[in-house]
Amino acid sequence: MRVEELEDAKIAEPTDAVIRLAATCICGSDLWPYRGIEKLDGPAHMGHEYAGVVEQIGHDVKNVKVGDFVVGSFVASDNTCEVCQAGYQSGCIHRVFMTGTQSELARIPHADGTLVPTPGVPEADLLPSLLAASDVLGTGWYAAVAAEAGPGKTVAVVGDGAVGLSAILAAKQLGAERIIAFSRHPERRALAREFGATDIVEERGDEGAAKIKEMTGGYGAHGVVEAVGTQESMWQAIHAARGGGRIGYVGVGHDVELNGLDLFFTGVQLKGGPAPVRRFLPELIWDRKINPGKVFDLTLPLEQAAEGYKAMDERRATKVLLTV
């Protein structure tokens, strides 16, 4: 991981915008290539989370103007196709997976569909939360929605990273009765509690799943959020759910193989993949009703990005904000 001087981002398509980032950050999913688990062909310009000020717009851009403060999501989408209109913008028929936003400037494709202007330029303390809305908040929120968190429901959350913590926050906002966080990490447990977790379970894997069944009269949770993406975490989530239970899975699956027969007999429902973060953009943050920016526990200048990756890799930091 190194910081390099590159040519400035510029408009390539008439539907593009270029934004000047107010700040950027490192995602748990950035660790997959960092750790070599996800192979890259060569140097890659990292980053897919962003908030900042529009600096240029292409000829066809109508919904944002130069000077607007905007937040976007990690998948650029036209927000007009049938899939977007159904609320699955991350599955947009013209989707572009963002990259290269760990930088000062970034090109945003499908600017009209992707960028959401805030009512004004945010105060500095709102910036971490707005940046969280670019991926982890919306990803956690989608997982909680997919797990059908709501009144009367027990929801378990596998993964105590920024996405798992955001899912706890979302489950609370959605009115879940009981929110069980799997965590062994003291600081993350504390934030899980603050975000709305009612119970903490330290056990993992099938032992963790068994604990959830024990805590729910033998049934299992109504819904489970999977926010890790390993074979163990996926099955922990599946086995923690009751028959007909919902798994909202948003951890990028690495080395996960689901045996069809095993899955069949659990009778759970799997809903997930890249989250349509575009759905969950930032009203509640602007109104200071939620503070998802608390997932950032280390701030570094962009030049020290390498140290940020290292801190997250070693679990010394949950999520790193990079100032530009």
Place this chain on the structure above:
Amino acid sequence: MRVEELEDAKIAEPTDAVIRLAATCICGSDLWPYRGIEKLDGPAHMGHEYAGVVEQIGHDVKNVKVGDFVVGSFVASDNTCEVCQAGYQSGCIHRVFMTGTQSELARIPHADGTLVPTPGVPEADLLPSLLAASDVLGTGWYAAVAAEAGPGKTVAVVGDGAVGLSAILAAKQLGAERIIAFSRHPERRALAREFGATDIVEERGDEGAAKIKEMTGGYGAHGVVEAVGTQESMWQAIHAARGGGRIGYVGVGHDVELNGLDLFFTGVQLKGGPAPVRRFLPELIWDRKINPGKVFDLTLPLEQAAEGYKAMDERRATKVLLTV
């Protein structure tokens, strides 16, 4: 496959009933052990579909009485636990997978939760449809519900067996706008059309999925029913759906492995497993609004069960009814 004289079924638990079958039948899933793909430890008493007259009841049975004509589903369920009450009776916390109903008499556990009396003794022509309600109709119906078939929706159905055909019937009843059946089999295609299919696709696998995308403006179907249970059919279903699309999978997965990363990026939702057939029992049949019994295209006496298995194995018959 052979027919043997066994001891009469009898009450073992106070919640049991014993029924005298009016007829029984062979399920596509019975072919897995028949073909040796599903291993058995020794001789097994086959059959999990049934309709007939209550002959004995245990002391605790209140909802059915001796002489009632009843239909039940292939999973016995208490119909009172939280999972049943949520409509997932096949995930009942006390569920019992039925077996041994290819016979004259059968013991039905959880009789109160499992058996649904019809308003009277059915006329003979209703019997095939009532028997279909014991598994294939409800399984197809659940798959169509899981695929969210409904007004304005395009639904594709992988599998032209009795379950796939039933899913077409259900999708039609649920108001789906376009119902695309994958089939190469002339008689089954004809029945698919009769049940409500608007289009037939002959291609299979990824070629079949590509055809669906082509027919839907590049999007893919809103929902896809998977009613086979092989690696090819499962991915055919997944790839035939659009982003955020629903897969209702009810084919018992054999040799199916779902790679987590591949599944993740499709963004589809998987809902399935053993269907809560109990939800879909027989009002529409009694009122002669649907005729799912048409999936039976061969009738044999129980003594010739072996020939029935052979005919289904060789795809000479879609589904075999066995008279007792």
